[in-house]
Amino acid sequence: MNIVIKYNFIIALILGVLSFSSCKSFIPESIDALGEDVNYVIKEFSPTLGRKTIYENAANLSNTSTLPLSFKIVNVRGVDGSPANELTDKFPVKVWKGNYTGDEKSIEEIEAKREVEYHSIFEIGKNSGNIMFWDYGNSNWIKTQPDSCYLFDVEISNSGGRKYARNLRLKPFKERPxxxxxxxxxxxxxxxxxxxxxxxxxxxxxxxxxxxxxxxxxxxxxxxxxxxxxxxxxxxxxxxxxxxxxxxxxxxxxxxxxxxxxxxxxxxxxxxxxxxxxxxxxxxxxxxxxxxxxxxxxxxxxxxxxxxxxxxxxxxxxxxxxxxxxxxxxxxxxxxxxxxxxx
Incomplete structure (x- = not known):
C-alpha cells in the first residue's frame, strides 16, 4: 500500500511539473515601466502662425520608463471647453521628400523634392513627443495672443500603462510674413x-x-x-x-x-x-x-x-x-x- 501511494505521488509530481512547463508561455516575462517623471517640461507653446515650428525635447522621457513611448494629442479645446476643430482638421502643406542642398538649378528641381500632404496644423511626434505647428493658417480663424487661446492634453503610454499631461497651453502669435x-x-x-x-x-x-x-x-x-x-x-x-x-x-x-x-x-x-x-x-x-x-x-x-x-x-x-x-x-x-x- 505504501508503495502504491509513493508511486502515485511521484506520478502526480511529474504531471504537475509538465503542466507548469506547458503553461508558462502564458505568463508575461516582463511588463513595460511607465515612470512617474514622464511629463512635459514645456507647458506653453507659442508658435508664430504661417511658419513651420518644431518644439524638440518638449517632453521628459524619463530614465525609468520603457521605450518607446507613444504620444497622442487629445481633447484640443478653447479655454471655455469648446472643441477647437480649426486645429484638428486637415489642411494641405508642403512636405520635403528629398534633401535640400542649395545646389538646385531650377524651381522645378526644388518642387520635385516637395509634395503636398494633408495634416492637422497642430501635431505631435508619435514616439518623441515633439510638438509641431505647420506653416498654414492665419489669425482670421485661429485664436492668437493676447487671447487665452487653447488648452490640450497629451496621452503618454506604453504596454505598462498610460498617463496624461493635462492642460498644456497653445498661445500662437499673429502671423508676421x-x-x-x-x-x-x-x-x-x-x-x-x-x-x-x-x-x-x-x-x-x-x-x-x-x-x-x-x-x-x-x-x-x-x-x-x-x-x-x-x-x-x-x-x-x-x-x-x-x-x-x-x-x-x-x-x-x-x-x-x-x-x-x-x-x-x-x-x-x-x-x-x-x-x-x-x-x-x-x-x-x-x-x-x-x-x-x-x-x-x-x-x-x-x-x-x-x-x-x-x-x-x-x-x-x-x-x-x-x-x-x-x-x-x-x-x-x-x-x-x-x-x-x-x-
Missing part, C-alpha cells in the same frame, strides 16, 4: 515705419562725401499680382523716392546672391523667380547667413577714391519671407544718394 518685422507679435500693429539694413560699409554721400548711414528698408508684397509662382524684386530709392538704377551696384554677385532663377533687370530693379519660404529650410548655404536662418542681400560697388585707392562699399540686408507670392525689398536713402563714380 517676414523677418525682421516691424509688426508686434501680439497686437499685429506696426511699431515703426521701416527696418534698418543689416550692415552698411563705406558708402559715401554724392554731395557731401560723408559716410551714409540714414537708410531704411521696406519689405512688401504685391497683393495685386495674382500670377502663379513667386518672385523677389530688389530696388533702391533716393531721398526724393526716385528710383536709383540698381545696376549701379555693379560689383554685386547677382547670380550668387539669391537662390533664385531667371535673374534679370526690369527697369531699375533686380528680379528673381524664387520658391518660398526664403530660405527654404534652415540650412547654411552661400545664399544665407552662417546659421542658415536668413537669406542675404549684399549690394556691392567698387570705385576709385581720393588718392587712387580702391573704395569698396556694401549695403546688406538679412531676411526671411514665409509667405508665397510676389515680394519686393526696397532700400531708401533718406539723406543723400551714394556716390558711384570714381573721384
Amino acid at each position: 517676414y523677418e525682421p518685422s516691424q509688426y508686434d507679435a501680439s497686437t499685429g500693429l506696426a511699431t515703426r515705419a521701416a527696418l534698418p539694413p543689416a550692415y552698411v560699409s563705406n558708402l559715401l554721400g554724392e554731395k557731401t562725401g560723408d559716410f551714409i548711414f540714414d537708410i531704411e528698408v521696406y519689405v512688401f508684397k504685391d497683393v495685386e499680382n495674382k500670377a502663379p509662382g513667386g518672385t523677389l524684386k530688389i530696388s533702391v530709392l533716393d531721398s526724393m523716392n526716385n528710383p536709383i538704377d540698381i545696376k549701379k551696384f555693379k560689383d554685386t554677385d547677382w547670380k550668387g546672391m539669391i537662390h533664385g532663377f531667371n535673374q534679370r533687370f526690369e527697369g531699375e530693379k533686380a528680379v528673381y523667380d524664387v520658391a518660398y519660404p526664403m530660405p527654404l529650410v534652415k540650412y547654411s548655404t552661400k545664399y544665407t547667413t552662417s546659421d542658415g536662418g536668413r537669406a542675404r542681400i549684399n549690394l556691392r560697388n567698387n570705385r576709385i577714391g581720393f588718392g587712387g585707392f580702391l573704395s569698396q562699399s556694401q549695403l546688406g540686408f538679412d531676411f526671411a519671407i514665409y509667405e508665397e507670392g510676389h515680394w519686393e525689398i526696397q532700400f531708401r536713402f533718406r539723406g543723400e544718394s551714394p556716390k558711384f563714380d570714381n573721384d
Whole structure:
C-alpha cells in the first residue's frame, strides 16, 4: 500500500511539473515601466502662425520608463471647453521628400523634392513627443495672443500603462510674413515705419562725401499680382523716392546672391523667380547667413577714391519671407544718394 501511494505521488509530481512547463508561455516575462517623471517640461507653446515650428525635447522621457513611448494629442479645446476643430482638421502643406542642398538649378528641381500632404496644423511626434505647428493658417480663424487661446492634453503610454499631461497651453502669435518685422507679435500693429539694413560699409554721400548711414528698408508684397509662382524684386530709392538704377551696384554677385532663377533687370530693379519660404529650410548655404536662418542681400560697388585707392562699399540686408507670392525689398536713402563714380 505504501508503495502504491509513493508511486502515485511521484506520478502526480511529474504531471504537475509538465503542466507548469506547458503553461508558462502564458505568463508575461516582463511588463513595460511607465515612470512617474514622464511629463512635459514645456507647458506653453507659442508658435508664430504661417511658419513651420518644431518644439524638440518638449517632453521628459524619463530614465525609468520603457521605450518607446507613444504620444497622442487629445481633447484640443478653447479655454471655455469648446472643441477647437480649426486645429484638428486637415489642411494641405508642403512636405520635403528629398534633401535640400542649395545646389538646385531650377524651381522645378526644388518642387520635385516637395509634395503636398494633408495634416492637422497642430501635431505631435508619435514616439518623441515633439510638438509641431505647420506653416498654414492665419489669425482670421485661429485664436492668437493676447487671447487665452487653447488648452490640450497629451496621452503618454506604453504596454505598462498610460498617463496624461493635462492642460498644456497653445498661445500662437499673429502671423508676421517676414523677418525682421516691424509688426508686434501680439497686437499685429506696426511699431515703426521701416527696418534698418543689416550692415552698411563705406558708402559715401554724392554731395557731401560723408559716410551714409540714414537708410531704411521696406519689405512688401504685391497683393495685386495674382500670377502663379513667386518672385523677389530688389530696388533702391533716393531721398526724393526716385528710383536709383540698381545696376549701379555693379560689383554685386547677382547670380550668387539669391537662390533664385531667371535673374534679370526690369527697369531699375533686380528680379528673381524664387520658391518660398526664403530660405527654404534652415540650412547654411552661400545664399544665407552662417546659421542658415536668413537669406542675404549684399549690394556691392567698387570705385576709385581720393588718392587712387580702391573704395569698396556694401549695403546688406538679412531676411526671411514665409509667405508665397510676389515680394519686393526696397532700400531708401533718406539723406543723400551714394556716390558711384570714381573721384
